[in-house]
Amino acid sequence: MLNKQIHYSNQQLQSWVDGLIYKGKTVIGPVKKNGVTCFSEIKNFNELILNERTVYSAKEVVLPKYDILFKFAKEKDKVFISKNENSLNNVIVIGLRPCDNEGFDYLRLFFKSDPDILQKLNTFISVTIACEKKFDGCFCEELGIDKNYSNKTDVLIKTSENGYDIYFNDRGNEILSPQASDVKPAEIKKPVPNVSIDNKVAYLKKLSEQYNSEKWKIVSMGCLGCGSCAFVCPTCTCFDVQDEGNTQNGQRLICWDACGMGLFTKHASGHNPRPSQVERRRHRIMHKFVYTQDTEGKISCVGCGRCIAACPAHLNIYNQALQILQ
Amino acid sequence: MEDFEPKLAAFVCNWCTYAGADLTGTSRMKYPSNVRILRFPCTGRIDFMLVMKAFDSGVDGLIVSGCHPNDCHYTSGNFHAQRRWVVFKEVLDIMGFDTRRIFFTWVSAAEGAKWAKVVTDAVEELKKLGPYSEFKKILLKKLQFPLDNKTADREIKTEPVIS
Amino acid sequence: MNQKINQHIAYLMKEKGVNLIISQAKDSNGFVIPHFILSENDIISSVIAINEMRNFFAYLNKQEIKSFKSIGIVCNYFGVKTFFQLKFENQLKDLELFLLIPTDDDFIEITSEKQAEDYLSGLKQSTILVDEELENVKKMSMEERWNYWMKTLELCTKCYACRAACPMCYCSSCTTECNIPQWIPVPASLHGIFEWHVMRAMHLAGRCTECDECVKVCPANIPLNILNKGLHNKISEAFSSDDSSIKYALNFFQPDEKVDFIK
Numbered sequence A: 001m002l003n004k005q006i007h008y009s010n011q012q013l014q015s016w017v018d019g020l021i022y023k024g025k026t027v028i029g030p031v032k033k034n035g036v037t038c039f040s041e042i043k044n045f046n047e048l049i050l051n052e053r054t055v056y057s058a059k060e061v062v063l064p065k066y067d068i069l070f071k072f073a074k075e076k077d078k079v080f081i082s083k084n085e086n087s088l089n090n091v092i093v094i095g096l097r098p099c100d101n102e103g104f105d106y107l108r109l110f111f112k113s114d115p116d117i118l119q120k121l122n123t124f125i126s127v128t129i130a131c132e133k134k135f136d137g138c139f140c141e142e143l144g145i146d147k148n149y150s151n152k153t154d155v156l157i158k159t160s161e162n163g164y165d166i167y168f169n170d171r172g173n174e175i176l177s178p179q180a181s182d183v184k185p186a187e188i189k190k191p192v193p194n195v196s197i198d199n200k201v202a203y204l205k206k207l208s209e210q211y212n213s214e215k216w217k218i219v220s221m222g223c224l225g226c227g228s229c230a231f232v233c234p235t236c237t238c239f240d241v242q243d244e245g246n247t248q249n250g251q252r253l254i255c256w257d258a259c260g261m262g263l264f265t266k267h268a269s270g271h272n273p274r275p276s277q278v279e280r281r282r283h284r285i286m287h288k289f290v291y292t293q294d295t296e297g298k299i300s301c302v303g304c305g306r307c308i309a310a311c312p313a314h315l316n317i318y319n320q321a322l323q324i325l326q
Numbered sequence B: 001m002e003d004f005e006p007k008l009a010a011f012v013c014n015w016c017t018y019a020g021a022d023l024t025g026t027s028r029m030k031y032p033s034n035v036r037i038l039r040f041p042c043t044g045r046i047d048f049m050l051v052m053k054a055f056d057s058g059v060d061g062l063i064v065s066g067c068h069p070n071d072c073h074y075t076s077g078n079f080h081a082q083r084r085w086v087v088f089k090e091v092l093d094i095m096g097f098d099t100r101r102i103f104f105t106w107v108s109a110a111e112g113a114k115w116a117k118v119v120t121d122a123v124e125e126l127k128k129l130g131p132y133s134e135f136k137k138i139l140l141k142k143l144q145f146p147l148d149n150k151t152a153d154r155e156i157k158t159e160p161v162i163s
Numbered sequence C: 001m002n003q004k005i006n007q008h009i010a011y012l013m014k015e016k017g018v019n020l021i022i023s024q025a026k027d028s029n030g031f032v033i034p035h036f037i038l039s040e041n042d043i044i045s046s047v048i049a050i051n052e053m054r055n056f057f058a059y060l061n062k063q064e065i066k067s068f069k070s071i072g073i074v075c076n077y078f079g080v081k082t083f084f085q086l087k088f089e090n091q092l093k094d095l096e097l098f099l100l101i102p103t104d105d106d107f108i109e110i111t112s113e114k115q116a117e118d119y120l121s122g123l124k125q126s127t128i129l130v131d132e133e134l135e136n137v138k139k140m141s142m143e144e145r146w147n148y149w150m151k152t153l154e155l156c157t158k159c160y161a162c163r164a165a166c167p168m169c170y171c172s173s174c175t176t177e178c179n180i181p182q183w184i185p186v187p188a189s190l191h192g193i194f195e196w197h198v199m200r201a202m203h204l205a206g207r208c209t210e211c212d213e214c215v216k217v218c219p220a221n222i223p224l225n226i227l228n229k230g231l232h233n234k235i236s237e238a239f240s241s242d243d244s245s246i247k248y249a250l251n252f253f254q255p256d257e258k259v260d261f262i263k
């Protein structure tokens, strides 16, 4: 619960972040690399890009594009295994958006029985920036997410007159370590429980009645079967386990995988239960809006619009769902 | 780099260079023992990905050799290979890969002496260039023996023998 | 698309039995997207400058699209080039294609290889492509080039959108998917990425149509065109001065060819 509040000027915000880095914290935030905004470790405040949505979501922090689970090596008659222990202690992720937080929230549900990833998800400290405006293709509000507020973060930054209003909880307090005299109790309007969103979620669930609809053929026409939409999505969790190495040593890795790709469901026998993009696209839309309602109790699209921007055909997952339901 | 012994692989065609290398041996000509020779049916069969695989497995340099143009056992394998190498070398050059480490030659079955010279020159050149650490840096680090104390103390669990 | 094309599309659908037109449109965010016309009701008028147009020939690789058999496709110069190359590679055997190339307020229709060849030779430009980024990379030293690529490639996630969107990447089973042996390491580590890009460039050498679709779709902004154009130039320089006679350079050779670096 963000129960305290403090005001920072531009200058103060900058020196706070630079101070954290100086104190040896690992600060991760949105930066521009080759013209692509993505999350990466920063060495000073000026690297941060705070007025754009990142191309790749913040899930990279806990679920990087490939990760080593353990390494193994053999010597004479012994096998050694070295577990990869990369914790996110001491890590602060700054510049998250409310949708990124919703994404992490979903990841916590999804990985509830994976202690390693769950531990990572619960260790880093999150600093969120409220969105003033929508970016191209965002539809978070349609899904009942408040772009101006998030209660799933440790620190929330909102632009205000001559500076920023900063709301924080106890974990946030640790990294802000403000002067007691500056701190006020948070004056923030709690989002009113949104009734219409419940209707919307129930409406989206009706997609399952349309499982055999002919319209899937039309909505999947533009899909080329790449993995972009899954790789940029904050809530796509699929990965592939790979062993790399030789008879002497090697490693086991997890690598991102995507349900849009033909190989995803292909069996060793050659049979593919999702033989064409029609089934693959349907699976993705159904998974986001229907299946996770049953498994995790909520829809797993957070409306960030990243997949729409990344898709070669710019397919709009939400509009397509509505198109099917029409 | 005085005592650096480069790892060198050679992709050679069965009909000319392999026989040529054989001749080098039977005529008791000396050449560096750094080279590991791999026999291919024809240079036309040497897929460029196999060249990449050689570097993946840690060689510092590679010799690619086959029959002289017009002498290919399969008539045109080496002509196709020749065009392929031109393009492949350009890809690697554009990407900043060190193409000085790939030695393309033609060695016929009668050129035992040429083979000895090719290998000697390659090893000499590689000794000058040193190990290809730039490329090895991008390979995923594996667990290597001897395990240093720090890693061993902290992370290594000895598992029962798997046999 | 303009009035005349739209009229022609309606004609093709009514009279010629064309049942799918892959047209182009702009979505509300300003992205150029494919617009599939399945019936005359789907026809819309949209304005897209000819150099903004994309190359949607990759859709012809999809079985679902192929099954339409008789297809119209709105494209520009690169589409024609792709059509020509695909014909040469025998990929359009069972399809009846109508290429519609918009001009100022009219259009050109191309249905055969011959027409495509005439169209392309009418527009013949220099075979050496000039590209600023390519020039810059070429000017660098070897170490700088390596570092440049490592820095750039770091962002690639191996989503294979560049492969999916490329009309020339039509293999039904890609080398990346082959795991005995594993040619391309699966993880998107620098090593796996590097090998993927070497392989992609090699497999497209001499066939790439420079439509830059791969660059447009890459979420990580990888300048694949540097490799594509670099190889195009090398092939034009080394093997022929006349690009249209090459078709697939790595499938031909001249007996008197000499290569200076093969000793």
Ligand code: SF4
Pocket: A229, A232, A233, A234, A235, A236, A288, A300, A301, A302, A303, A304, A305, A306, A307, A308, A317
């Ligand atoms: S499906 Fe698309 S819009 Fe929804 S959360 Fe994933 S990337 Fe964002």
Ligand code: SF4
Pocket: A222, A223, A224, A225, A226, A227, A228, A229, A230, A260, A261, A310, A311, A312, A313, A314, A315
């Ligand atoms: S990004 Fe677009 S084309 Fe690629 S798999 Fe997703 S929906 Fe299909």
Ligand code: SF4
Pocket: C155, C156, C157, C158, C159, C160, C161, C162, C163, C217, C218, C219, C220, C221, C222
């Ligand atoms: S180059 Fe771009 S499009 Fe191709 S695999 Fe990498 S990230 Fe995806």
Ligand code: SF4
Pocket: C165, C166, C167, C168, C169, C204, C207, C208, C209, C210, C211, C212, C213, C214, C215, C228
């Ligand atoms: S420019 Fe890219 S998408 Fe177009 S043909 Fe060449 S490799 Fe394929």
Ligand code: FES
Pocket: B013, B014, B015, B016, B017, B041, B042, B043, B044, B066, B067, B071, B072, B073, B074, B075, B076, B077, B078
């Ligand atoms: S058999 Fe020697 S190069 Fe073809």
